[in-house]
Amino acid sequence: MTGKAQARAKTVEAKAIATEEIEASERAHLTTPTRLTGAEILWATLVGEGVQEVFGYPGGAILPVYDALRKFPIRHVLVRHEQGAAHMADGYARASGNVGVAMATSGPGATNLVTGIATAMLDSVPMVCITGNVSSKVLGTDAFQEIDITGITLPVTKHNFLVTKAEDVASALRQAFQIARSGRPGPVLVDITKDAQQATAEFNFEAAKPRSYRPHPMLRVEESGLAEAAELIRNAKRPVILAGHGVMESGAMEQVRTLAERAQIPVGLTLLGIGGFPATHPLCLGMMGMHGESWVNHAIQEADLLIACGMRFDDRVTGTLSSYATKAKKIHIEVDPAEINKNVKVDVALVGDLREVLEELLPRVSARDGSAWLKTIEASKGAVAVRDIKNLPDSGHLYAAHVMHDLWRLTGGNAIIVTDVGQHQMWEAQYFHHDLPRTLITSGGLGTMGFGLPAAIGAKFACPDKEVWLIAGDGGFQMTQSELATIVQEKIKINIAIINNGYLGMVRQWQEFFYERNYEATPLVSPDFVKLADAHGIPGRAVRKRSEVEAAVGEARSNPGPFLLNFMVEKEDAVYPMIPAGSALHEMIRRPERDPLEELAGDM
Amino acid sequence: MLHTFVSYVEDRPGVLTRVASLFRRLNINIISLTVGRSEREGLSRMTIVAEASSEAGHRIRASLFKLENVVDVDDIAQAPAVTRELALIKVAATPQNRAQIFDLVEVFRARIVDLTTESLMIEMTGVESKIEGLIEILREDESRILEICRSGKMTMRRGHHVSSVLKAMGKGAEEAAEEAEESVSESETA
Numbered sequence: 001m002t003g004k005a006q007a008r009a010k011t012v013e014a015k016a017i018a019t020e021e022i023e024a025s026e027r028a029h030l031t032t033p034t035r036l037t038g039a040e041i042l043w044a045t046l047v048g049e050g051v052q053e054v055f056g057y058p059g060g061a062i063l064p065v066y067d068a069l070r071k072f073p074i075r076h077v078l079v080r081h082e083q084g085a086a087h088m089a090d091g092y093a094r095a096s097g098n099v100g101v102a103m104a105t106s107g108p109g110a111t112n113l114v115t116g117i118a119t120a121m122l123d124s125v126p127m128v129c130i131t132g133n134v135s136s137k138v139l140g141t142d143a144f145q146e147i148d149i150t151g152i153t154l155p156v157t158k159h160n161f162l163v164t165k166a167e168d169v170a171s172a173l174r175q176a177f178q179i180a181r182s183g184r185p186g187p188v189l190v191d192i193t194k195d196a197q198q199a200t201a202e203f204n205f206e207a208a209k210p211r212s213y214r215p216h217p218m219l220r221v222e223e224s225g226l227a228e229a230a231e232l233i234r235n236a237k238r239p240v241i242l243a244g245h246g247v248m249e250s251g252a253m254e255q256v257r258t259l260a261e262r263a264q265i266p267v268g269l270t271l272l273g274i275g276g277f278p279a280t281h282p283l284c285l286g287m288m289g290m291h292g293e294s295w296v297n298h299a300i301q302e303a304d305l306l307i308a309c310g311m312r313f314d315d316r317v318t319g320t321l322s323s324y325a326t327k328a329k330k331i332h333i334e335v336d337p338a339e340i341n342k343n344v345k346v347d348v349a350l351v352g353d354l355r356e357v358l359e360e361l362l363p364r365v366s367a368r369d370g371s372a373w374l375k376t377i378e379a380s381k382g383a384v385a386v387r388d389i390k391n392l393p394d395s396g397h398l399y400a401a402h403v404m405h406d407l408w409r410l411t412g413g414n415a416i417i418v419t420d421v422g423q424h425q426m427w428e429a430q431y432f433h434h435d436l437p438r439t440l441i442t443s444g445g446l447g448t449m450g451f452g453l454p455a456a457i458g459a460k461f462a463c464p465d466k467e468v469w470l471i472a473g474d475g476g477f478q479m480t481q482s483e484l485a486t487i488v489q490e491k492i493k494i495n496i497a498i499i500n501n502g503y504l505g506m507v508r509q510w511q512e513f514f515y516e517r518n519y520e521a522t523p524l525v526s527p528d529f530v531k532l533a534d535a536h537g538i539p540g541r542a543v544r545k546r547s548e549v550e551a552a553v554g555e556a557r558s559n560p561g562p563f564l565l566n567f568m569v570e571k572e573d574a575v576y577p578m579i580p581a582g583s584a585l586h587e588m589i590r591r592p593e594r595d596p597l598e599e600l601a602g603d604m
Numbered sequence: 605m606l607h608t609f610v611s612y613v614e615d616r617p618g619v620l621t622r623v624a625s626l627f628r629r630l631n632i633n634i635i636s637l638t639v640g641r642s643e644r645e646g647l648s649r650m651t652i653v654a655e656a657s658s659e660a661g662h663r664i665r666a667s668l669f670k671l672e673n674v675v676d677v678d679d680i681a682q683a684p685a686v687t688r689e690l691a692l693i694k695v696a697a698t699p700q701n702r703a704q705i706f707d708l709v710e711v712f713r714a715r716i717v718d719l720t721t722e723s724l725m726i727e728m729t730g731v732e733s734k735i736e737g738l739i740e741i742l743r744e745d746e747s748r749i750l751e752i753c754r755s756g757k758m759t760m761r762r763g764h765h766v767s768s769v770l771k772a773m774g775k776g777a778e779e780a781a782e783e784a785e786e787s788v789s790e791s792e793t794a
């Protein structure tokens with residue numbers, strides 16, 4: 001055979017491996033060992049792992065991989081910045097529950113991924129990042145675009161691999177997928193040298209299967225712990241369930257709900273726990289913590305029992321630890337043993353998968369009358385809700401809270417909302433009521449501005465049939481707005497709501513409260529976002545009054561392609577309530593007594 | 605307090621960095637670290653001694669287990685164990701004072717492993733305090749010590765505690781640790 005013919009034969013072979021048989025019989029193609037290049041093995045392994053989309057950006061050190069892509073049934077989404085690729089893979093994972101995949105070249109391509117990897121790490125999102133690297137022969141020589149990305153990402157990945165041989169590509173990748181999705185999920189990076197991509201090796205998907213996953217050896221759910229937990233629940237007068245991201249990660253929505261309903265226990269949510277318990281459920285208290293409503297935080301401070309489900313007592317939900325829920329016994333159900341007693345000392349630790357633990361606990365929990373406590377909490381809501389901006393009559397002003405509330409109403413709460421980071425993120429969490437899991441996608445732990453737009457793109461790929469809204473601030477949107485072009489190139493439908501307050505609003509709010517209104521470096525000049533969208537061929541419109549919101553949202557939703565709404569909201573509005581950093585959970589700054597509309601009238 | 609962890613880790617590039625990086629992240633100083641081959645093929649055994657609060661032990665052990673390349677972690681805590689350190693000490697020695705050093709070495713049950721006209725090398729194995737005792741006495745004469753090389757601590761639990769054996773009997777590492785603590789009460793002898 002000539003070289004060309006050989007190459008063609010290989011192509012045909014690979015194509016057969018990758019496309020036809022996968023349709024015919026699920027995994028048959030993966031059981032026949034074949035000789036492939038490292039690059040082909042990479043794609044074939046991704047196919048075997050069920051990957052359909054990869055978000056990436058090419059470059060010299062990963063070109064062999066890109067060259068082999070055409071033979072495989074995987075859609076590559078070309079991003080505009082590698083940070084976007086990582087956030088897209090992240091958004092994809094959060095929306096679908098499957099592992100997201102991002103790809104970049106060596107050096108700057110790899111370092112551009114880092115913020116996105118760290119974002120996924122802090123929120124325990126399963127993700128595999130693949131980077132090319134220079135040839136193994138020149139590793140460590142400062143060759144062109146060589147960077148020690150496994151060194152750089154060591155503290156922000158669950159694990160990472162440096163692969164220097166074609167024969168190790170499949171096993172490293174398969175292990176990466178296993179690690180990313182198992183236990184407490186997280187991002188894994190696989191760095192593959194160029195020579196490993198180019199060399200050939202036997203590909204055998206089955207043989208590359210990793211050893212069966214070893215659960216963390218310190219997982220521990222004992223009879224005595226379960227009995228003690230049940231006893232605490234039975235005797236509690238003022239219990240509260242704290243539901244976190246783990247509810248979604250573990251798929252324990254039903255179990256949490258059963259526990260809450262059976263024992264009549266109210267449920268507070270962390271930011272990432274939103275969606276894990278229906279917001280409209282009578283037992284749902286809403287979001288806790290720094291910008292949680294007063295009744296949630298008060299309930300926690302008054303509680304005699306906290307049942308923490310898949311949450312890690314982050315400083316944003318506890319306030320000062322010394323005064324946190326001092327009257328409460330604590331039950332912590334958590335999959336990561338390193339989280340037990342890290343921030344808050346607990347009385348009973350049930351260390352294991354939340355759903356499995358609750359399945360064991362529920363038979364021991366019987367119906368309970370919780371009405372007195374529920375009434376107390378209900379009574380504590382009283383005046384607060386009246387002062388809430390969403391209940392004030394329309395005076396022509398546009399508040400972000402209005403936008404969130406209307407978006408919720410108009411979408412029927414069924415959309416996937418992806419936010420950026422800042423005030424708008426907190427308003428979303430407060431005023432958009434999520435009843436379904438994986439309908440709020442937001443960067444919690446790292447609080448990464450610029451996350452929103454790319455994560456929304458990833459979410460849309462994960463759930464093409466769902467309505468996806470990005471809600472971003474004027475600041476954060478500009479960090480990754482180049483991904484507008486990705487939307488256009490990939491022809492996907494996303495609705496974009498920019499909450500335009502002319503400020504880095506959340507920082508401005510801190511300056512207002514704690515730095516004597518010294519608005520240093522927070523006023524923000526932005527492009528005309530509608531024109532910017534237009535330059536991409538994306539229609540849009542500005543919205544200045546509450547009365548215009550409904551029609552504008554309707555227009556965006558009915559537009560077959562992407563649509564951008566530039567909501568020109570009140571500039572110096574603040575997120576209430578707020579617990580200042582270093583304060584106790586009940587020491588919150590409340591909504592102003594005065595009508596905030598009056599207060600801001602002078603601003604006009 | 606001082607924590608001692610004995611850990612079995614995969615013997616491959618980068619594993620030491622991962623372990624060390626974990627302590628760095630927690631802002632915990634590693635006081636001593638020894639690594640070498642173990643009885644388990646492909647696995648190195650580490651003894652890590654670190655200063656941290658008394659509650660930190662659980663979190664460090666749990667975090668070590670989260671590293672993919674870490675196979676086993678034992679928090680020795682107060683359990684009965686044998687800890688040894690090896691020291692090589694080179695001292696200046698002339699024919700005049702050699703005999704005196706020989707006596708010292710004898711008392712400390714150390715050994716002379718190299719002897720030249722101007723210097724000799726002492727090899728000593730023992731608990732930290734014993735090694736420090738020898739060094740202290742050698743230091744009485746200024747300018748006598750030329751070089752010191754210390755291995756750091758190596759620790760092994762006393763008694764018939766073999767993590768792999770207990771595991772094979774179907775017990776978790778944690779239980780195994782507790783059991784070993786109960787079954788052995790002999791205390792450290794220096």
Ligand SMILES: Cc1ncc(C[n+]2csc(CCOP(=O)(O)OP(=O)(O)O)c2C)c(N)n1
Nearest residue numbers: 422423424449473474475476503504505506
């Ligand atoms: C990458 C990054 N840089 C800085 C910050 C600090 N930060 C948090 S919120 C915020 C302001 C966000 O402004 P904008 O996007 O306009 O949203 P707004 O708060 O006005 O709704 C800043 C600068 C951050 N979270 N992320």
Ligand SMILES: [Mg+2]
Nearest residue numbers: 473474503505
């Ligand atoms: Mg803003």
